[in-house]
Amino acid sequence: MTSCDTVLSKLSSYIEGHLNAPQKDAIFEHLKECHTCNRIFSDVTNIKSFLHRSQKVSTSLDFDKNLRNRIITDGGAGKSKAPRSISFGLSGVAVAAILYFIVSTTFITGDNQANPGDSKMQMSGYEQQETPPNANSAPAIADEKNEGSVESKSDTLIQKKAFDSERINLIDQER
Amino acid sequence: MVKVENEVKSTQNETSDEQLIARFQKGDNYAFDLLVKRYKDPLMNFIFRFLGDKNEAEDIVQETFLRLYKNKHYYKEIAKFSTWIYTIASNLAKTELRKRKRRKFFSIHQFMQTEKDYDIPDDSFSPDQQANTVITDKLIQQAIDKLSPKFKQVIILRDIQEFSYEEIAEVVDIPLGTVKSRVNRARLKLQEYLKDLEIQP
Numbered sequence: 369m370t371s372c373d374t375v376l377s378k379l380s381s382y383i384e385g386h387l388n389a390p391q392k393d394a395i396f397e398h399l400k401e402c403h404t405c406n407r408i409f410s411d412v413t414n415i416k417s418f419l420h421r422s423q424k425v426s427t428s429l430d431f432d433k434n435l436r437n438r439i440i441t442d443g444g445a446g447k448s449k450a451p452r453s454i455s456f457g458l459s460g461v462a463v464a465a466i467l468y469f470i471v472s473t474t475f476i477t478g479d480n481q482a483n484p485g486d487s488k489m490q491m492s493g494y495e496q497q498e499t500p501p502n503a504n505s506a507p508a509i510a511d512e513k514n515e516g517s518v519e520s521k522s523d524t525l526i527q528k529k530a531f532d533s534e535r536i537n538l539i540d541q542e543r
Numbered sequence: 544m545v546k547v548e549n550e551v552k553s554t555q556n557e558t559s560d561e562q563l564i565a566r567f568q569k570g571d572n573y574a575f576d577l578l579v580k581r582y583k584d585p586l587m588n589f590i591f592r593f594l595g596d597k598n599e600a601e602d603i604v605q606e607t608f609l610r611l612y613k614n615k616h617y618y619k620e621i622a623k624f625s626t627w628i629y630t631i632a633s634n635l636a637k638t639e640l641r642k643r644k645r646r647k648f649f650s651i652h653q654f655m656q657t658e659k660d661y662d663i664p665d666d667s668f669s670p671d672q673q674a675n676t677v678i679t680d681k682l683i684q685q686a687i688d689k690l691s692p693k694f695k696q697v698i699i700l701r702d703i704q705e706f707s708y709e710e711i712a713e714v715v716d717i718p719l720g721t722v723k724s725r726v727n728r729a730r731l732k733l734q735e736y737l738k739d740l741e742i743q744p
Contacts, residue, residue, distance in 0.1 A: 380727035411734040415683070419702035423680045425591040426584045427601055435579065435605050439612055 370394045375405050383413055560624035568615050575615075578624075579608055585704065586632050592699045593636045595688045603639060607632040626713040629700070633714060637692050686736040694729035701726045 375398045381387050382395045399406045560581070566574035586607060591600035610631050618627055687695055696715060700706040708726070712719045 376731060377724070377727065380723065380730055407738075408731070408734055411738060412730045415730065415733050415737060416702055418683060419698070420705070422683065422703060424584070425588045425597065425600070427587045427604065431583060431601065431605070432579070435608055438605055438609055442609060 369401065370398045372398075372402060372405050375399070375402070376408065379409060379412060383409070383416065561620055564615065564618055564624050565620070568618070575612060578611070578628075582625075582628055583608070586628070589629070589699055589704055590632055590636050592684070592687060592703055593633075593692075593695060594639060595684055599639060603632065603635045606635055610635075622713065623710070626710055629706075629714045630716075633696060637696075640692055683733075683737070686733050689736055690729060690732060694725060694732060697722060697725045698729035698733065702730075 375382075375395050378387060378391065378395060382392065387395070399409055558577070560578065563574040563578050563581075567578065583604060586604045587600055590603045591597055594600050594603070607628065611628065618624065687698070690698065697711055700711045700714065701708070706714070708719055708722050711726075712722045715722065717725075
């Protein structure tokens with residue numbers, strides 16, 4: 369015998385006559401035997417019929433007038449395009465900001481490489497303002513270890529310049 | 544829905560919805576008026592059953608026509624106009640339900656912060672309280688309100704608006720088999736909510 373779950377899963381198809389003959393017969397036999405499923409079948413059929421003849425709701429008498437007013441005040445045909453142009457505007461600003469960032473970063477890095485003296489001056493200004501603990505600790509240790517050695521001093525200076533140029537970009541970004 | 548369309552078509556010299564929207568797209572505003580006349584009541588009935596509130600439903604129907612007016616060129620003839628307009632209305636109604644849920648959540652949240660020991664009265668439909676009552680339009684609406692939006696949408700379209708399963712699949716944008724099983728489950732849920740009531744055949 370067909371199970372209750374199977375019958376309930378095909379109940380709508382059975383009511384609407386969408387099943388083939390063997391499926392229809394199997395459900396018909398089940399409904400004759402199973403009181404619970406038969407009750408559900410009867411209820412669903414009645415609910416479906418009730419929904420079909422349920423009270424229809426209409427719009428108010430002012431509907432057309434209100435709609436006309438909304439069309440006049442709220443939306444011309446082109447108004448829906450406004451948000452799109454705003455979004456294009458915003459994305460344009462974002463693209464411009466990214467381009468500005470890339471261009472400024474490239475030029476500043478180029479300037480630093482071309483004029484190491486300038487970057488050194490900027491670095492010294494930075495050191496007076498703020499000294500990050502991790503940033504200067506490595507070169508300072510190197511200075512102590514290699515004190516007296518001219519060659520080592522120049523190595524340290526190169527390292528420091530490289531470090532300086534990295535920091536300068538960040539300072540300019542912060543400004 | 545077929546019945547409604549046929550009735551309206553006979554009074555409008557058999558002009559199809561697709562012909563009307565094509566005329567409207569070319570600038571004929573009278574065609575828009577005819578579409579409003581044709582669809583305002585069926586859409587009102589659909590949205591009212593979905594939201595359970597007449598004022599909100601009318602607002603959504605107006606918004607639907609406003610969208611149609613502003614976005615007429617988005618309609619392409621590959622879809623039936625009726626399914627297109629019902630899709631717009633459905634989406635607006637679902638958005639309204641989500642907003643309502645959010646409003647309810649925030650009002651309860653605000654309420655709980657101030658009055659912690661107060662019981663919130665549950666005025667939702669309870670079959671036990673309504674036992675042996677003859678089913679009425681109001682009770683069936685309360686039962687529909689208890690359904691989740693996905694079940695509510697398909698049962699209204701199928702049993703009240705009389706859409707075919709294929710049309711529902713197009714409006715809801717789900718496969719035909721899913722529509723059929725969803726309609727069946729929605730009917731069983733309604734039966735569960737209304738089983739203690741006397742349903743007159």
